Amino acid sequence: MKALGKTVVFMCTCIVLLDAQALDSRYHTFPEIREFLDSLNQISDFNSIYRVDTIGYSSQEQLPIFAVKISDNAEIKEDEPRVLFIGQLHAEEILGVEAVLKLITEMLDPPPAEVQHMAIIKQNLETWIIPTLNPEGLNVVHDGLDVSFRKNKNDFSPEGPWPNNYFDYNPAIGEDIDGVDLNRNFDFNWVFGDTFMEPDPSDYAAHYDYYRGTTPWSESEIRAVRDLALENDYVFSIAWHSSRSGSLSEKVYNSWRWDGDKKTPDNTTIKGIGDQIAELILKENSTDTYQSLYGQSRNGKAHDWFYHATGCFQYLIECGTSNLQPDSALIEDTIDRLMPAMLFLMDRSIGYNTDASQITGIVTDGGTGMPLKDAIITIDELHGGVQKPRKSDEFGRYRRIVEPGTYSVRYEKSGYYPLNFLVTANASSPSTQNVTLVPLPLHNVDITIASFQSPVVLDENPFLVIANEGISDTIEMDFNHIHSLTIPEGEWEFTIYWDYLIPWRRTITVAGDLELDVNMPQPSWIQYIYGATVVDSSSFSTIIGPWVFDNSIRTQDGLFYANADSLDSKFTLETDLYVFPQEMNVVALRINHQWEFEWDHDSLSIILMDSTDNTIAEMSLSGHHWSEPIRHRLMIADTNGFNNIKVKLEVNRDETINYRGCNINSMELYAGNDFTLGTVTEGPGIGQKSEGVSVTNIYPNPSTGMISIDLINNSQPVTILVYNLLGQEVYFEKIQPQYRQRQPWRYNLLDNIDGTTSSGVYFVKIISEQRTFIRKCVLLKL
Structure with a gap:
């Protein structure tokens, strides 16, 4: 970390050079970490609760990056909250490695006083632990080459950020040409990080130590943790660090306060939990506790990206003092003081013996009853443009850690009717709001762009923008002038762009299958x-x-x-x-x-x-x-x-x-000039399809038994099947063609041959030679 004056730099440099071969054997080397994790895999009692994944490899030497998962069913992903602890990003900052290795041990083989506590955590939480995200740098430190090394070993040369097949480093602080600062390589605010071989302007003069990399995500280590985070929707995380200068030591940093008072939409909750974490960690040389602070820099750091992209509250904790690599006695003392912070975040995730305030629930599909992934959940009081959309996961689950209070929560997904609920969160237990989103009826739209005369040279495919209230989507179309899509029922604005041709725009009420015949003239x-x-x-x-x-x-x-x-x-x-x-x-x-x-x-x-x-x-x-x-x-x-x-x-x-x-x-x-502008229909251009069967929606719907569907332009045989919500076929019929006639089809859902028809959702599948239609209805059995 940047800080302090030149005299201190000189003293620290001397210490580094004197102690280069004297790193305490209590610290785990990378091979020892690997051996330790593998040894736990050999213990049969841990088979169901412990798993080690290789989530990626280091950028230069292709060393594996290990992630440990501890849970009661570690081999499968369950509908549970998840937390992530990262022991190390910066090579010299090795105390965090020991802290998370101790956490692994205590979770798998807890002391008697913690047995019940750990059992509850394992039963209700998935805990992920990355001992080191920087195995290359860890090896540099343990090999005694440079115990002040900070970055990975990505190969660069003094002439520029390209390889020279030589490890360019300096055993003193700074001046290491090779390597990227892994905590500057996230894409969020990456542009503000240090450029290649940028001098450190502070008195600490750790030149080149904060290089951001050639591009965001250039380092495979950071891509690995990015992908892990996007896959697992962590609720909380801690990234352990240490401050070589001591000026940032024993502090808990949360996201964020920029230029005075620009804070996250979740500021009150994030800062409040950060305060609680800080109060749980005693300082090394006093009875005071760590200090809770806002992160104020913008330069590609992990904790800011985690919040921006995933909603996870990650805390950057600077553990220890400027004595980055103390002896074994102080290592144990430091670990003991850090442990309560990690346990607290795990407890807070599940609401165990602490404030449990959160809003959670499962979003399901009203048509199938199945969990609905990627529904967007927006809390109006905690929303801002800096956030990526917060979405439900593959279990349909969403979770938001909040302060006690009442919130307006919106649930949306393209193709479904949106919902809005007022949800009250309290500190005693998580507030559950399960939601069922009802799918909008879907219709098929075929778009044909009229041919134009040569010479017309177009350098891009046409693309379609469809929009209505709250929904907008851009779709690349085929270059052959024809495109088919399925969209929900409703009023839509269709806009088609194709290079420099005159754009085509219409507002159309989609209530059935349509053909659109589009004319896009050249500009005048x-x-x-x-x-x-x-x-x-x-x-x-x-x-x-x-x-x-x-x-x-x-x-x-x-x-x-x-x-x-x-x-x-x-x-x-x-x-x-x-x-x-x-x-x-x-x-x-x-x-x-x-x-x-x-x-x-x-x-x-x-x-x-x-x-x-x-x-x-x-x-x-x-x-x-x-x-x-x-x-x-x-x-x-x-x-x-x-x-x-x-x-x-x-x-x-x-x-x-x-x-x-x-x-x-x-x-x-x-x-x-679009000479068809203002027309609602253009001959066969906008209207019901002129060829092939089309079908109406089911009526009445809901029904007490009898349902009807009209078949239109039924020129070929049609097969009709009826299914219940379990996917069981309850009726089958073949319909003979009646070309260009409106042919009603009726069926009484109560006529089930075994008499087991019950209220609920039923699906009707209509299969023609050209297309298959699905219609849904609700039976209310009296």
């Missing part, structure tokens, strides 16, 4: 605003702010845009008014760009305006999309037509937290 007018033949600022009559025009349009010359002050808040680009040679009823702006703004506070607005500066179309972008450019369109269509248009870009900022802004590679306007 194109204006390059930037890119192609325009590579300067000449398209813009208004330029406010530090915009740069140099192979792309950037919001600023430096890496990050400036925060706003009391006098300025917006960067603006605005074009002159473009006048069309004739009236056009569709206008589209195409922009190829990437952006990175502070979530919820900073944004890029892209605006189309008329001659009186009225906004006629607008999109606003916040958050991060920087990894690769994306092509966006902003379009407006109106049967009244347009005679002119202008474009405006605005960057809105607040006074804290900045990022890389936007980088625009190209931007062009194009306009034309």
